[in-house]
Amino acid sequence: MHHPVAIIGAGLGGLTLARVLHVRGIKAAVFDLDASPTARTQGGLLDIHLDSGQEALRAAGLHDGFRRLVMPGGQATRVLDRDAVVRFEDADDGTGGRPEVDRGALRDLLLHSLPEGTVRWGAKVTGARALGEGRHEVRLEDGSAFTTDLLVGADGAWSRIRPLLSAARPAYTGVSFVETDLPDADVRHPVSAAVVGGGFLLALGAGKGFLAHREPDGGLHVYTALRVAEGWADGIDFGDTEVAKERVLEHFADWDKSLRALVADADGPLVPRLIHALPVGHRWDRVPGVTLLGDAAHLMSPFAGEGANLAMLDGAELGLALAAHPGGREAALAAYEEKLFPRSAAAAADSARSATALFAEDAPRAVVDLFTARP
Numbered sequence: 149m150h151h152p153v154a155i156i157g158a159g160l161g162g163l164t165l166a167r168v169l170h171v172r173g174i175k176a177a178v179f180d181l182d183a184s185p186t187a188r189t190q191g192g193l194l195d196i197h198l199d200s201g202q203e204a205l206r207a208a209g210l211h212d213g214f215r216r217l218v219m220p221g222g223q224a225t226r227v228l229d230r231d232a233v234v235r236f237e238d239a240d241d242g243t244g245g246r247p248e249v250d251r252g253a254l255r256d257l258l259l260h261s262l263p264e265g266t267v268r269w270g271a272k273v274t275g276a277r278a279l280g281e282g283r284h285e286v287r288l289e290d291g292s293a294f295t296t297d298l299l300v301g302a303d304g305a306w307s308r309i310r311p312l313l314s315a316a317r318p319a320y321t322g323v324s325f326v327e328t329d330l331p332d333a334d335v336r337h338p339v340s341a342a343v344v345g346g347g348f349l350l351a352l353g354a355g356k357g358f359l360a361h362r363e364p365d366g367g368l369h370v371y372t373a374l375r376v377a378e379g380w381a382d383g384i385d386f387g388d389t390e391v392a393k394e395r396v397l398e399h400f401a402d403w404d405k406s407l408r409a410l411v412a413d414a415d416g417p418l419v420p421r422l423i424h425a426l427p428v429g430h431r432w433d434r435v436p437g438v439t440l441l442g443d444a445a446h447l448m449s450p451f452a453g454e455g456a457n458l459a460m461l462d463g464a465e466l467g468l469a470l471a472a473h474p475g476g477r478e479a480a481l482a483a484y485e486e487k488l489f490p491r492s493a494a495a496a497a498d499s500a501r502s503a504t505a506l507f508a509e510d511a512p513r514a515v516v517d518l519f520t521a522r523p
Contacts, residue, residue, distance in 0.1 A: 149292075149294040149295075150296065151177040151294055151295075151296045152175065152176075152297050153169065153174065153175065153176040153297070153298045153300070153470075154176070154177050154178075154286060154298070154300065155176050155177070155178045155179070155302055156178075156179050156286070156299070156300065156301050156302060156303040156307075156308065157180060157303035157444070158180035158182070158259070158267045159255075159304065159442065159459065160255060160442070160456050160459050160463075161302045161441045161442035161459030161460055161462055161463040162180075162302030162441070162442070163178070163255065163262070163463070164204050164205075164208055164258060164459070164460045164463030164464055165300060165462075165463035165467050166178050166266055166267075166463075167208040167258055167261050167262060167467075168204075168464050168467030168468060169470065170261075170262060171208065172467070172471040174467075174470060177268065178266055178267040178268065179267075179268045179271040180267055180271060181270070181271065181272035181289075182270070183269055185256075185267070187269075189252065192250070192251065192369040193219065193222060193248045193250060193251065193361050193363060194249055194250075194254065194456050195222075195246040195248050195348075195453050196214065196247060196248075196249055196456075196457060197245060197246050197454075198246070199245075200454070200458060200460070201457035201460045201461065203464065204460035204461045204463060204464035205460065207464040207467070208258070208261070208464060209261075210257055210258070214249065214254065214257065215247075217249040217253045218247040218249055219247070219248045219249060219250070219364050220240075220242070221240045221347055222248025222249075222347050222362070223240040223247060223347055224238065224239050224240040224345055224346045224348065225238045225347055225348045226238075226344075226345050226347075226349055226350070227349075227350045227351075227512050227516055228349065228350070229351070229352065229353065230351070230352075230400075230402070230403045230404065230407070231404050232406050232407055235512055235516045236512075236515075236520065238519065240346070240347055250363070271288050271290075272288060272289040272290075273303065273308045273309070274287050274288065274289050274308065275287050275308060276438075277312075278312065278435075278437075278438075279295065281436070281437075282297065282436035282437025282438075282478070283295055283297055284296055284299045284312070284437055284438060296437075297437060298470075299312075299438040299439075300441060300466065301439070301440040301441070301445075302440075302444060302459070303444055304442070304447075305424055305444075305447045306318070307440065307443075309440065310440060310444055310445075313432040313438060314430065314431075314432040316427060316430050317426075318424035318426055318447050319424060319425065319426075319427075320378040320422055320423070320424055321425050321449050321503065323375055323376075323423045323503060323507070324374050324376050324420060324421065325371045325372065325373055325374075325420070325421040325422075326396050326411070326419065326420050326421070327370065327371055327372075327418070327419040327420075327421060328369075328370045328410065328411055328414035328419075329368065329369055329370070329414060329416055330367060330370065330413060330414055330415060331365070331366075331415055332366055332367060333362070333366060333367055333368045334366060337368065337409070339406050339409055339413075340368055340406070340409050340413060341362075341368065342406075343407065343409075343410070344360045344361070344362055344368050344410075345362070347361065348360070349361070350506070350512065350515060351403075351512075352506055353512075354507070354508070354510070354511060355374070355507050355509075356372075356373060356375065356399055356400065356507065357372075357506065357507065357511065358372055358407055359373060370410045370414065372396055372410070372411055373506070374396075374399055375507055378422065381420035381422065384396075386419070387417075389416075389417055393411055393412060393418065396411050396418065397411055397412060423449050423450070424447060425448050425496070425499075426446060426448070426496075428448075428496040428497050428500060429493040429497075430445070430446055430492070430496075431485075431489045436478060437477070439466065439485060441462035441463055441466060442455070442463070443459065445462065445488065445492060446458065446492035446495070446496055448495060448496040448499040449499045449502075450499070451503045452495060452498045452499040452502045454498070458492060458495055461491075462492075465484055465487060469483045469484040505518065
């Protein structure tokens, strides 16, 4: 089978590309390893930035739909120290440029904007090879294969398409997350609900902290962050929730009880997440017929909130470039990558600097300084 444009990965970036192409009369096929759009949860809230994610949604003709998904009050921010003393607080007055939306709802908005059958579910890519003259063959886990004139790797951190362009691999950043949830927080977990507030919480200390946000359904989603060795999580039985809680909370023995409760009172399993990143400034030489977007192109730590926004902007700008260069695929890819590389390098550097500030020895001082310096 042959597809003129093949997008690997039905995340926010790949779907944005498919949508921008669709509204400009260009057909694309999207392949995703998940068995269905509901095969796994899509994570918590995303702050969608005015100059990146929202620009992409405008290009996709979906900005009005996005505005209907915005969580009121979600931009409220508070920064606490390990004693739960509020060091900075900012309310959400509705005028900020980074409104919060549920990632799953945003993905559904993009999915439902595409013609039925655009996404091929259960299509796990195992590899790809160049055939010459910009054409590629893509192999799937079920043994089938297809060819394409334009191959786009939108398949995340461990992209199967990246090796066609680059030998770079993500490296561990030194930070691990452990995710927890506290549903129906105002009723079941009022202490934690009061600590987090109505939006986003940063509770920080040297080399560790809690990042939490209020979700649209009234629950709290918590990321416990730790500077630990790469194999730290391997030594913990996360199948035993109570043991896992004890091991995580060993790192917070002298923290305020209200903050420890974000883990101690959590419902459901604890989920470890190691944070990886590609080298800052990752780039590649132009290779005919193939390119990357999102985490496949510029995986970075999440500490500047740029990952999803850049993925969508990448998808929109690639789609616009292809529409602006009909018959000139290589010119379109070159124009796209010329903007992609400096933009993603700057964002990756910001993310790395933010990670340093978040977990510095005197945290949260640098983060408070950053917030108070904003106009």
